Amino acid sequence: MKILVLISNVPDTTTKIRFTGDNKAFDTSGVQWIINPWDELALTRALEIKEAGGVESITVANVGTAATEPTLRKALAVGADDAIRIDAEPKDAFYVASQLAQIAKDYDLIMSGIESSDYNGAGVGGMLAAMLDIHSVSAVSGVSLENGAFTVQRDIDGGNQKVSVSAPLLVVVQKGIAKDPRIPAMRGIMMARKKPLNVIPAAAVEARTEFLGYEMPEAKAACKMVDEDNAKELIRLLHEEAKVL
Amino acid sequence: MSVLVYTENWEGKFKKLSYELASFASAIAKEMGSTVTALSIGHVADDELKSLGKYGVNKVLNVQDNRFESLDNKAVADAIAKAVASEGAKVVILAHNNEGKAFAPRLTVKLNAGLVTGVIGAPVSVEPFVVKKKVFTQKAFAKIQIKTDVKVLTFAQNSFDVVENQVDTVIEAFDPQIGDDEFTTKVNETNKITGKILLSDAEIVVSGGRGMKGPENWAGLEEMGDLLGAGMACSRPVSDDGWRPKEEHVGQTGKIIAPNLYFAFGISGAIQHVAGVSSSKFIVAVNKDPEAPIFEFADYGIVGDVFKVIPQFIEGIKEIKS
Numbered sequence: 001m002k003i004l005v006l007i008s009n010v011p012d013t014t015t016k017i018r019f020t021g022d023n024k025a026f027d028t029s030g031v032q033w034i035i036n037p038w039d040e041l042a043l044t045r046a047l048e049i050k051e052a053g054g055v056e057s058i059t060v061a062n063v064g065t066a067a068t069e070p071t072l073r074k075a076l077a078v079g080a081d082d083a084i085r086i087d088a089e090p091k092d093a094f095y096v097a098s099q100l101a102q103i104a105k106d107y108d109l110i111m112s113g114i115e116s117s118d119y120n121g122a123g124v125g126g127m128l129a130a131m132l133d134i135h136s137v138s139a140v141s142g143v144s145l146e147n148g149a150f151t152v153q154r155d156i157d158g159g160n161q162k163v164s165v166s167a168p169l170l171v172v173v174q175k176g177i178a179k180d181p182r183i184p185a186m187r188g189i190m191m192a193r194k195k196p197l198n199v200i201p202a203a204a205v206e207a208r209t210e211f212l213g214y215e216m217p218e219a220k221a222a223c224k225m226v227d228e229d230n231a232k233e234l235i236r237l238l239h240e241e242a243k244v245l
Numbered sequence: 246m247s248v249l250v251y252t253e254n255w256e257g258k259f260k261k262l263s264y265e266l267a268s269f270a271s272a273i274a275k276e277m278g279s280t281v282t283a284l285s286i287g288h289v290a291d292d293e294l295k296s297l298g299k300y301g302v303n304k305v306l307n308v309q310d311n312r313f314e315s316l317d318n319k320a321v322a323d324a325i326a327k328a329v330a331s332e333g334a335k336v337v338i339l340a341h342n343n344e345g346k347a348f349a350p351r352l353t354v355k356l357n358a359g360l361v362t363g364v365i366g367a368p369v370s371v372e373p374f375v376v377k378k379k380v381f382t383q384k385a386f387a388k389i390q391i392k393t394d395v396k397v398l399t400f401a402q403n404s405f406d407v408v409e410n411q412v413d414t415v416i417e418a419f420d421p422q423i424g425d426d427e428f429t430t431k432v433n434e435t436n437k438i439t440g441k442i443l444l445s446d447a448e449i450v451v452s453g454g455r456g457m458k459g460p461e462n463w464a465g466l467e468e469m470g471d472l473l474g475a476g477m478a479c480s481r482p483v484s485d486d487g488w489r490p491k492e493e494h495v496g497q498t499g500k501i502i503a504p505n506l507y508f509a510f511g512i513s514g515a516i517q518h519v520a521g522v523s524s525s526k527f528i529v530a531v532n533k534d535p536e537a538p539i540f541e542f543a544d545y546g547i548v549g550d551v552f553k554v555i556p557q558f559i560e561g562i563k564e565i566k567s
Contacts, residue, residue, distance in 0.1 A: 011381075013382075013497055013516070013517050014516055014517075015381075017381045017384045017385050019385070026381075037497070037498050038498070092359075093350065093360060094353065094359065094360070097350075097354075114346070115362075117381070117382050117497060118380065118381055119380050119381075119387075120362070120363055120378070120379065120380055120381075120382060121360075121362055122341075122346050122350070122362045122363070122399075123349070123350040123353070123360050123362060124350070125350065126318070126322075126346075126347065126348075126349070126350025126351045127350040127351070127353060127354050127360075129318075129319075129351060130319075130322070130350070130351040130352075130353075130354035130355065131354055135317075135318065135319055135429055135430065136318045136319065136347070136351065137318060137347075137430065138318060138343065138346055138347030139343040139346070139347065151433070154343075155343055156316065156343060156344075156435070157253075157255065157342060157343055157344070157443070157445070158255070158437055158438055158443055159435065159436045159437035159438050160435075160436050161432055161433075161434060161435045161436070162432075162433045162434040163315070163430050163431060163432050163433060164430075164431045164433055165429055165430050165431070166429060172346075172347070175491065175494065175498050175499055176491055179485075207392075208353075208358070208359030208360070208391065208392055208393045209359045209360070209361060209389050209390060209391050209392065210389065210390045210392060211387055211388070211389055212375065212387075212388040212389065212390055213387070213388050214380070214385050214386065214387050214388075215385065215386040215387075215388075216385055216386075217384075217385070217386065217523070220541070220542060220544075221544070223530070223540045223541070223543045223544060223545065223546040224544065224545050224546070225545075225546050225547070225548065226545065226546070226547050227547070227549075228547055228548065228549025228550065228553060228554060229553075231531075231547055231549075231553070231554040231557035231558055231561070232557050232558070232560060232561035232564075234529065234545050234547060234558070234561075235557075235558055235561030235562055235564075235565065236561065236565075237545060238506065238527070238529070238545065239565045242506075242527050242544070242545075244449075244505050244506040244526065244527050245449075245473070245506070245562070245565060
């Protein structure tokens with residue numbers, strides 16, 4: 001069995017968000033790049049499934065320019081076997097899914113994070129599954145391989161379900177899929193340098209959406225402070241001033 | 246040419262979210278000079294389906310087919326695509342929740358459509374079709390144009406007011422003709438959380454962080470939650486340490502919520518936490534550290550001991566409730 005984990009290269013979650021060029025583009029100066037947190041959890045779970053046996057290899061794939069290679073190397077350092085980078089600047093979810101569809105055909109399990117922490121698109125996984133005409137399960141917080149079929153735990157509104165689906169399958173995963181991401185050890189980092197990272201040219205695809213510009217949220221009014229010994233006053237303000245109680 | 250809205254139901258009933266979606270669809274249809282068709286899948290009584298007319302839905306396609314109960318992503322997306330085709334819909338709207346996020350991306354591939362997820366508020370314009378959404382996990386807004394003929398949107402809850410706009414509604418039975426072989430998701434077990442307010446539905450949320458000092462100290466927060474009919478939430482360290490169930494974690498990698506009122510007790514307000522709650526209408530923060538970043542985001546605050554403040558809050562709430 002072969003597993004493919006889709007990796008998005010995103011700004012560190014503590015990044016101060018700024019825009020340049022009349023708010024037309026994200027300002028990448030000084031930004032630290034990381035594996036998208038949900039993709040990192042997907043990879044962690046993939047490694048656990050492999051350790052339990054029956055998995056031949058884990059491939060990680062990313063659509064991005066050469067600048068994203070350190071992120072793929074980190075995925076190799078924690079234990080992925082090989083990496084694929086499709087050489088393109090990602091434009092929108094459809095564009096990215098179309099690029100990935102070139103390389104994603106021969107896997108039994110494809111794992112994708114629920115969304116990327118930058119553009120929060122939540123679209124690539126489902127689109128890729130539809131392009132490959134395979135089944136998908138979304139909002140997944142558990143996946144395991146049992147007797148050749150996948151047992152998947154997913155969130156539904158107001159609860160959760162255990163479902164089974166046969167391969168090939170794409171799961172869109174969220175928190176809970178694995179506990180903590182793994183930190184690469186020195187040995188892993190050394191080995192990662194020798195693992196294959198294949199670069200594939202982009203397919204000619206038109207994006208279907210265009211980001212026209214960005215805005216920052218309006219500055220908030222100062223917080224109204226109430227004394228600790230007079231806390232009931234705050235409840236009165238919520239009731240009479242804010243009118244939310 | 247119409248606007249099609251997928252209105253999911255919860256055990257045969259619609260919720261505020263369904264009417265919000267209908268109001269949003271109806272506002273778009275008005276600007277485009279078209280009508281609204283709702284698609285309902287599952288057993289919903291005619292009276293309940295008709296209630297959508299109050300929010301501007303002209304027609305309801307009613308699919309009653311038990312096979313869809315498995316929420317097979319492929320089968321449901323294909324069924325929605327069939328409804329879009331039969332109506333000639335140009336704009337398709339789903340909720341930005343578990344179901345919407347599962348079906349919408351698949352749907353765009355079927356329909357050659359462009360997708361924007363997590364849309365907030367009314368469109369900026371319908372010609373060209375431009376919508377707004379939050380990006381960088383609530384830290385900024387983006388304006389995005391969809392360039393395809395058919396557009397698919399998932400709509401963020403609590404970002405559009407429910408507007409009453411009574412129209413006549415016709416209900417039509419609809420059979421999307423999905424073959425048995427398309428349904429491969431087999432449900433083995435369903436666990437419903439009962440007797441609790443769902444975080445995604447809650448108008449008021451009571452949340453605790455590390456400053457609560459331990460899981461044994463949640464009784465006061467739970468009492469507040471009960472009095473207010475509020476949902477319970479927590480910060481990431483609290484769920485990671487198992488003080489509270491992981492379903493309660495709100496923040497960048499947990500749930501993103503937008504209640505009317507959010508109480509943060511003993512939460513410092515790390516940027517990742519704020520990302521999950523910044524769309525709340527009002528934020529109340531109680532923290533012993535006057536420098537805690539949460540006060541930059543809060544509307545009302547108390548610098549002090551949570552254990553002194555909580556009993557006073559409970560007393561205050563009891564007084565206004567009586």
